[in-house]
Amino acid sequence: MANQDDTFKKVIAHAKEYGYIFQSSEIYDGLSAVYDYGQNGAELKKNIRDYWWKSMVQMHQNIVGIDAAIFMHPTTWKASGHVDAFNDPLIDNKDSKKRYRADVLIEDYAEKLLQKAQKEITKAAKRFGDSFDEEQYKTTNPRVLGYLQKREDILARMGKSLGNEDLVDVKALIEELEIADPETGSKNWTDVRQFNLMFGTKLGASAETAMDLYLRPETAQGIFVNFLNVQKTGRMKIPFGIAQTGKAFRNEIVARQFIFRMREFEQMEMQFFVQPGEELKWYEYWKETRLKWHLSLGLGEENYRFHDHDKLAHYANAAADIEFNFPFGFKELEGIHSRTDFDLKAHEEHSGKKLKFFDPQRNESYVPYVVETSIGLDRMFLAVFSKALQEETLEDGSSRTVLKLPNILAPTKVAVFPLVKKDGLPEIAQQIVDDIKWDYTVLYDEKDAVGKRYRRQDAAGTPFCITVDHETLENQTVTLRERDTMKQKRIKISDLQSILSEELSIKKWLN
Ligand code: ATP
Numbered sequence: 001m002a003n004q005d006d007t008f009k010k011v012i013a014h015a016k017e018y019g020y021i022f023q024s025s026e027i028y029d030g031l032s033a034v035y036d037y038g039q040n041g042a043e044l045k046k047n048i049r050d051y052w053w054k055s056m057v058q059m060h061q062n063i064v065g066i067d068a069a070i071f072m073h074p075t076t077w078k079a080s081g082h083v084d085a086f087n088d089p090l091i092d093n094k095d096s097k098k099r100y101r102a103d104v105l106i107e108d109y110a111e112k113l114l115q116k117a118q119k120e121i122t123k124a125a126k127r128f129g130d131s132f133d134e135e136q137y138k139t140t141n142p143r144v145l146g147y148l149q150k151r152e153d154i155l156a157r158m159g160k161s162l163g164n165e166d167l168v169d170v171k172a173l174i175e176e177l178e179i180a181d182p183e184t185g186s187k188n189w190t191d192v193r194q195f196n197l198m199f200g201t202k203l204g205a206s207a208e209t210a211m212d213l214y215l216r217p218e219t220a221q222g223i224f225v226n227f228l229n230v231q232k233t234g235r236m237k238i239p240f241g242i243a244q245t246g247k248a249f250r251n252e253i254v255a256r257q258f259i260f261r262m263r264e265f266e267q268m269e270m271q272f273f274v275q276p277g278e279e280l281k282w283y284e285y286w287k288e289t290r291l292k293w294h295l296s297l298g299l300g301e302e303n304y305r306f307h308d309h310d311k312l313a314h315y316a317n318a319a320a321d322i323e324f325n326f327p328f329g330f331k332e333l334e335g336i337h338s339r340t341d342f343d344l345k346a347h348e349e350h351s352g353k354k355l356k357f358f359d360p361q362r363n364e365s366y367v368p369y370v371v372e373t374s375i376g377l378d379r380m381f382l383a384v385f386s387k388a389l390q391e392e393t394l395e396d397g398s399s400r401t402v403l404k405l406p407n408i409l410a411p412t413k414v415a416v417f418p419l420v421k422k423d424g425l426p427e428i429a430q431q432i433v434d435d436i437k438w439d440y441t442v443l444y445d446e447k448d449a450v451g452k453r454y455r456r457q458d459a460a461g462t463p464f465c466i467t468v469d470h471e472t473l474e475n476q477t478v479t480l481r482e483r484d485t486m487k488q489k490r491i492k493i494s495d496l497q498s499i500l501s502e503e504l505s506i507k508k509w510l511n
Pocket of ligand 1: 218250252259260261262263265266267332333334335374375376377378379380
């Protein structure tokens with residue numbers, strides 16, 4: 001645990017030191033769970049957003065993107081169920097005065113059981129060597145079976161109690177499992193209560209006429225209320241999708257995990273409208289397609305896993321998370337939800353407008369079913385950034401800090417250095433910058449020894465460095481150095497563009 005904490009602390013410190021993430025209004029001591037993206041962070045965030053948009057919108061002829069407002073008519077949130085049911089179960093520790101999400105405490109307990117089972121399996125694998133059959137061991141070893149069964153029982157009971165609004169049983173479960181405050185070890189808990197996560201605000205100049213509004217807690221509803229506008233003006237035929245990225249706001253109860261859980265964050269969501277009865281087929285399709293998108297970034301297949309929900313939201317008939325191995329363990333990164341016709345039907349009821357699709361082949365109108373993919377942009381940022389940050393020991397025994405961001409997402413793609421600040425080398429380097437900047441983010445640096453400049457770019461995540469030296473004057477070649485391998489090769493300046501476009505082709509990454 002101490003190890004995980006250290007890794008996470010390093011991630012946070014590095015993000016600040018290299019201009020990725022700052023605490024919001026830091027000069028006033030910050031604002032809890034609100035963060036600003038610095039010069040490199042803004043680029044990385046934009047690149048992740050573009051990578052998503054490209055694959056979801058541009059690569060699908062039947063998906064279009066919109067940009068709906070953050071403010072929406074307040075009835076939207078009545079219809080969506082957020083006014084009545086967008087709650088988290090909270091529990092306070094009476095001794096430490098710390099507040100927790102009751103469901104998260106229980107889920108963390110269940111995760112520990114899984115880890116215990118995993119440990120037994122790893123131990124047995126070592127003992128049995130090549131003849132080890134993991135599947136057989138998992139299904140026959142009593143200790144492993146015990147852990148897994150207990151985990152399943154706990155999650156099922158929690159799902160049932162939360163579904164029935166039985167908060168007394170949620171508390172009973174915490175007590176039965178003897179779950180303690182993770183920070184102090186105290187088991188002196190209050191009752192579990194529901195807490196609505198929406199931020200309220202007011203629209204209008206005078207107090208009497210002002211209208212109560214909410215800051216949107218998800219971007220999805222902006223898509224649902226525009227379903228007909230987009231379907232008609234875009235002449236969309238089912239199945240089709242509407243995507244959008246944008247800010248969402250939640251008054252999170254516990255927000256102590258950097259940009260993993262923020263009060264103001266950004267979502268990238270896509271609602272896919274399908275014929276009723278076909279939703280589970282599309283649900284499987286989107287689970288697979290979204291996982292493929294994640295794997296395309298090369299952060300390691302072992303860092304992802306699916307988690308099927310036991311506790312379904314009020315609108316869903318199937319739901320799964322793609323979980324990622326964050327510095328603090330596997331946690332939700334993206335949700336794929338089969339939302340049925342819940343949202344469109346609810347908006348029909350509350351608005352009195354028909355939100356149906358006329359299917360010319362079947363010659364009938366129906367309210368489409370919806371499969372949603374929903375990912376937090378900031379959470380994706382944390383996934384990429386934390387996996388990319390590595391300490392390496394080099395052959396000569398020295399060490400380097402390197403941010404191995406997927407090249408396609410790196411804020412600065414190329415850094416150009418003159419070996420020395422004289423003999424016409426800076427001018428050539430500047431000329432290279434001017435040529436490349438049309439296509440890639442590029443940085444010029446002439447300060448310090450070139451080795452130090454390489455290290456600076458390694459830590460900032462820049463995949464390629466180009467050095468102009470005296471040989472350049474003779475034969476128009478430069479050194480191209482790669483961040484990950486630290487390999488250097490001599491190339492012609494005239495070949496630079498084609499080499500970079502090969503390395504940084506989005507087609508290659510997404511394919
Ligand atoms: P959690 O269980 O972690 O609270 P959730 O199930 O409420 O998340 P969804 O409502 O499904 O989350 O939101 C979709 C995605 O939005 C999540 O997978 C996550 O990536 C992101 N997200 C949700 N809440 C936050 C937050 N407070 N800060 C950052 N990202 C968030």
